[in-house]
Amino acid sequence: MCAVEITPVVSTERLILRGPVITDAPAIAGLVNDRNVSGMTGMIPHPYGLSDAEAWISRAQANDWDRDANWVIEHQNFGVVGGIGFKGAGAQNNGRPEIGYWLGRPFWNRGYATEAVRGALKWVKRDWRKNVVVAGHFADNPASGQVLCKAGFLYTGDVELRPSAARGGAEVPTRMMVWLA
Template sequence: MCVIETSPVIETRRLTLRAPRPQDASRIARLANDIEIARMTLRMPHPFTQGHAEDFVLQVASQNPARANTFVIEHEDHGPVGVIGMFEDRDPMPETGYWIGREYWGRGYATEALEGALVWASRKWKRRALVAGHFADNPASGRVLEKAGFLYTGETRRGFSSARGGLTDTRRMVWLA
C-alpha cells in the first residue's frame, strides 16, 4: 500500500520546503508582486495582490498530493524566499516550476530548493522523471535547471504569459531520476 504524504516537509542545507500557511500570504504577496518575477511565469498575474496570495494558499491546501505538491521555500534566517511546485499537467510526466524573490536572487536558493524537491519527488512521490521549461529570455532559470540535472529536449513551446499579456517561447527540459 502506497501512503501519500499530505503535507510533506523537505529539508536542505539552508532551506525548508513546506506547505504554504495562511500567515505566509502577506510575505508571498510582497515577494511575488514584482514584474520581473511575474513576467517569467505563465500563470502569475501582475500586480500580485494579497488576495492572489490568499487564493494561492487555499488552492495549494486543496491540491491532490498524488497529483501536485507546492512548497514555500523558507530560509532559516530570512523566512519565505519563494515557491516551488510539482504538478501533473498536459505532459506524460509531472512538471516543476519555481520562483525566488528578487532580493534573494544569485544566492543558490533556487538550485538548492530544486535539488531537494527532486530527491523528494523520486524517493517519496515515486516519480522517475519531471519536465520543466524556462522562457527563452530567462537563461538564468535554464542554468538553475541544468545544475539540478535537467537536460534540454530540443522542444520550444509557445505559451501565454499572464503578466506579459502575450505569447512567449518556453524552452523545454527533462529530468530523469
C-alpha cells in the same frame, strides 16, 4: 480508524520546503508583486496582491498530492523567500509532473533556487516515486535555464510558445527540458 494526511516537508542545507499557511500571504504577495518575478512565469498575474496570495494558498492546501505539489521555500533566517512545486502528474500529462518555482528578487543569485530544486527532485524520486519531470523556461530567462541545468535537467530541443499572464497573455518562446530520476 482515521486517515491523517501529512503535507510533505523537504529540508536542505539552508531551506525548508513546506506547505503554505495563510499567514505566509503577506510575504508571498510582497515578493511576487514584481514583474521581474511574475513575468518569467506562465500563470502568475501582475499586479499580484494579498488576495491573490490567499487564493493560491487555499488552492495549495486543497492539493491532491498524488497529482500536484506546492511548497513555500523558507530560509532558516529570512523566512519565506520563494515558492516551488509540481503540477500535472495526473494521467492527462502522461503522469509527467512539470516543475515551477520563483524566488523573491532580494534573494536571487545566492544558490537558493538550485538548492530548492535539487531538494525537491530528491523527494520526487524517493518519496513521490516519479521518475520523469519536465520543465520549460522562457528563452529570455537564462538564469532559470542555469538552475535547471545545475539540477540535472537536459534540453529536449523543443521550443514551445507559452502564454505569460503577467505579460498580458503574450506567447513566449519556451525552452523545454527533462529530468530523469
